[in-house]
Amino acid sequence: MPPASPAPTPVPAGRLRVVPAPSWEPPGRAPRPSSPGRTPAVQGTLALAFVLPSGLPAEPAAPDLALAPAPRRAWEPEDSDDEPPDYTARAQLTDPRMWAARLGQAVLEVLSGGRPVTQLLRWTSAQVYAELAEHRAGHSLRRESVRSVHVCEPADGVAEAALVVAGSERPRAVALRLEGLRGRWVCTAIVLG
Numbered sequence: 001m002p003p004a005s006p007a008p009t010p011v012p013a014g015r016l017r018v019v020p021a022p023s024w025e026p027p028g029r030a031p032r033p034s035s036p037g038r039t040p041a042v043q044g045t046l047a048l049a050f051v052l053p054s055g056l057p058a059e060p061a062a063p064d065l066a067l068a069p070a071p072r073r074a075w076e077p078e079d080s081d082d083e084p085p086d087y088t089a090r091a092q093l094t095d096p097r098m099w100a101a102r103l104g105q106a107v108l109e110v111l112s113g114g115r116p117v118t119q120l121l122r123w124t125s126a127q128v129y130a131e132l133a134e135h136r137a138g139h140s141l142r143r144e145s146v147r148s149v150h151v152c153e154p155a156d157g158v159a160e161a162a163l164v165v166a167g168s169e170r171p172r173a174v175a176l177r178l179e180g181l182r183g184r185w186v187c188t189a190i191v192l193g
Helices: 096-112 117-123 126-137
Strands: 145-155 158-166 172-181 184-192
Touching: 096 117, 096 126, 096 145, 096 158, 096 172, 096 184, 117 126, 117 184, 126 184
Parallel strands: none
Antiparallel strands: 145 158, 158 172, 172 184
């Protein structure tokens, strides 16, 4: 039977005592010196101050880090100095028919006042977003739903969808142009019938 550990010393109420913390340093590792004028990545040898099994140091060797500009979002206008948009090939995108049906239903809900237009911000270009925000202001509250979707793909990463919408006095059409940008479908044009 192992010997019993001594009972902790009782501390009177209202008094604090200092207890030494255990060492968290890996055994046999000494802290690596950092470059002059550079803050070490960690304290002691925790986390990043060791060598990986491949022989490379775990601490990144990037003494002069700089912030990169944020990528342009699909809804932000393009500047003439910017690079062309980051188009995505069709093979890397989801089924455009299913996506057009979902986006079309969301557009109808925005126009009927059942969904805030801000929910479409990530999935539409700046022009389409502005059009939807403008149409929503003067649109009547009526429930409509997508009944059928017809899609053609005129180019790689581009899909054009025609949606038949029912729920008002008569069926009507909504046309969407979807383009693959930064790994997702983005609506770059919309025509409401």
